[in-house]
Amino acid sequence: MAGYKLYYFDARAKGEKCRLALAAAKIDFEDVRLKVSLTGEESEEWAKEKASGRPPLGQMPFLVTPEGKIPGQSGAIMKYICRQSGQSKPRERNFDTVYSSGLCPEDSFDEALANMIHDATDDLRNAVIKSFLRKTRLKRRG
Numbered sequence: 001m002a003g004y005k006l007y008y009f010d011a012r013a014k015g016e017k018c019r020l021a022l023a024a025a026k027i028d029f030e031d032v033r034l035k036v037s038l039t040g041e042e043s044e045e046w047a048k049e050k051a052s053g054r055p056p057l058g059q060m061p062f063l064v065t066p067e068g069k070i071p072g073q074s075g076a077i078m079k080y081i082c083r084q085s086g087q088s089k090p091r092e093r094n095f096d097t098v099y100s101s102g103l104c105p106e107d108s109f110d111e112a113l114a115n116m117i118h119d120a121t122d123d124l125r126n127a128v129i130k131s132f133l134r135k136t137r138l139k140r141r142g
Helices: 013-024 044-051 074-084 108-141
Strands: 004-009 029-034 062-064 090-093 096-099
Touching: 004 013, 013 074, 029 044, 062 074, 074 108
Parallel strands: 004 029
Antiparallel strands: 004 062, 090 096
């Protein structure tokens, strides 16, 4: 599957799980990394991309599929990639051809559990970032 383009800043953060999912699914993609401004202002590259109206919700990461569809939000992109990884990969089971769901669990309840774990790790990540930022602000105040 060629023709995917993942857009994110030149940083790991939320784009990294999308990159890891694409790699785990063995999906070829172009990793488009926009410059990060260290001053807190938007980089020129990101401002231009954002003004194009292409990024859903005006945010990154976003993925451009070979069909030109553009999903956004890291969790949604990752889940899409996981589903795509299993398409057109038949395997035999009980004398019938079934299609493996690739990186997604085949059972819908197991998929819900996987999504729960994903969302819980996002909650944990957000709590750690919030704590770090709070400590940083307190240090600045002296």
